[in-house]
Amino acid sequence: MTTPIDSAARRGIALALILGCQLMMVLDTSIITTALPHVQREFGFSEAGLSWVQNAYVLAFGGLLLLGARAGDLLGRRRVFVAGVALFTLASLGAGLALNAEWLVLARVAQGLAASLAIPSTLALLVANYPDPAGRTRAIALYSAVIGAGGSVGIVIGGVFTDLLSWRWGLLINVPLGIAIVALAFRFLPETERRTGVFDLPGALTSTIGMSSLVFGFIGAAESGWADPVTVVSFVLAAVLLVAFVVVERRAAQPITPLRLFANLERSGAYAGRVLIVGATFSTFYFLSQYLQGVLGLSALATGFAYVPITGMFFAMVYVVRPLLNRLGRPALLIASLVVALAGMTWLTRVDAHSSYFPDVLLPLLVLGVGQGIAIILMTQSGVAGVEADDAGAASGLVNVAHQLGGSLGIAILTIVFTAHTNRAEGFRATFTGAAIFYVIAIALAVAMFLGTRAATRTRPAQPAAVAAK
Structure with a gap:
């Protein structure tokens, strides 16, 4: 005889499934990062060509996210969520068994396609699972922490597998996780109402x-x-x-991207700002892994553990955002967090061939983790601020599109900076400087965004009392 599960426990399990899916797919953007030198040697990638191991995934992921969000609206978000996780599991198996460069890149494209189906439904299912504002705020904070910390967690796990087993296990680990999520989703995730319409x-x-x-x-x-x-x-x-x-x-x-979502200045600024800060952080992880192994001589395992402090900092920020938000307000806290992240990234630009992990890398990563951890949570909240229920899927899709687009553009742009230097140590310093510039632009954007929002609020006509009371 089975014991009934109360509603709070069901919500907890549903949240675990949603966060598990989000973590699994965010991990896959970085879990192979620590293994890149090994993959390059095994398959003969060039310096620039190696970036396709990452970009094949994030481009398919980000490029089809909006269509995936629309599919969830029309076919039911749980149904599309399960289909995406199932396809992702099969594609991960294919990537882990790749025999050549072309096979690996194609499997990464398939993983990105699968993620584009599953991920847009995660935030929409989370919002539906927590109708109360307080519970939703806590759940979104955890969701944001998973997104922010997932990249660094992936690097740690990838380093462990690469050194102790094989880089392939960083991809194959998705298979049992995906099977577990699919098996439990139908029982604990509620299906959303299917809407009529067409695919754009x-x-x-x-x-x-x-x-x-x-x-x-x-x-x-x-x-x-x-x-x-x-x-x-x-x-x-x-x-x-x-x-x-x-x-x-x-x-x-019936557009996949309702342009009315950009009419809100806070949301538009959050999407653009997310592209910038994710572009800075994701590319930093990409190049820092190669710096630690290629210049400082760390093993893949040591490189993976080198990211543990920033991972812990990302998760720790979940518990400090709310009190800081109550004290400072969102505009001031976002700008302050970006300034802190800029300080950490600027500090990291000082590394060279004679640097050491402590203090030259560790301390800047800790500072960067504080600023980035807070900023990503705030930008997730702003990305879905004031969204009507009908646009929830599209808005959550845009949050993730900005995240993936930022990662792929950041690597692509900073690869140009890196390959322009014949000295690898100088190339790494130049890429970190480029990432710092991304934060400078993000700070300017945040200031402009909130000044514009304040000006719009002041000039907006006051509502009649009878209307406001409705």
Whole structure:
């Protein structure tokens, strides 16, 4: 005889499944990071070509997220969530068994496609699972911490597997996790109401191919130069398709990206700011792993554990955000957190061939973890601020699109910076300087965003008392 599970326990299990899926797929953006030198030697990737091991995943992930969000709205979010996790499990098996570079990259594309189906439903299912504001705020804080810390956790796990077993196990570990999530999802995750409508395929194709062309152009510039015909064509194609995407979305009866979501200045700023800070942090993890192994001579295992302090800092910020938010307010806290992150990144630019992990890397990572950990939580909250229930899937999809786009663009842009230096130690310093510039722009954007929001609030006509009371 089975014991009934009360509603609080069911919510807890549902939250664990949602966070488990989010963690598994965020981990996959970084779990192979520690293994990149090993993958490069085994499959013969060039310096610029190696970035496709990451970008093949994040581009398919980010490019199709909006279509995945729409699929959840039309077909039911639990159904699409389960389909995505199942496909991700199979693709992870394929990636872990890859025999050559092409196989690995194609499997990473399949993983990204699967993640684009599952991830948009996670935040929407979380919001539906916690209708009360206090519970929802705590759940979103945990969700944000998983996103923020997932990258560094993946590097730690990847380092352990690479050194003790094989880099392939960092991908194969998804198989049992995915099976467990699929098995429990139908029992503990509620299905959402299916809505009638159509898929916006023109919008999905123009956005996906446009963003992919943009990243391909940056990687092409790193390999062949800015004047290379393929590079130029990639940038031109990206510009044409991204403009076409906006035109398509304005005219579509049921767009995958309702442009009204950008009418709110706070949300728009959160999406753009997320691209910048994730671009800075994700690319830092990507290049720092290679610096620790290639310049400081750390093993893959030691490199993985080198990220433990920043991982702990990300999770610790979950418990300090709320009291700081009550004391300072969101604008001041966001700007302060970005300034702290900038200080940590600027400190990291001082590393060279004679640096050591302590204090030259560890202390800057701790400072960066404080600032980035708080900022990512606040930007997640702002990304879904004031969203109507009908737009919940699209808004959560845009949060994740910004996250993945930031990661792929950050690596692509800073790969150009890195390959411009023949001395690897100087190249790493230059990339960290570029990441610091991302934070400078993010701070300027945050200031402008909240000044604009305040000005709009002051000029907005006051509502009649009868209307306001409704």
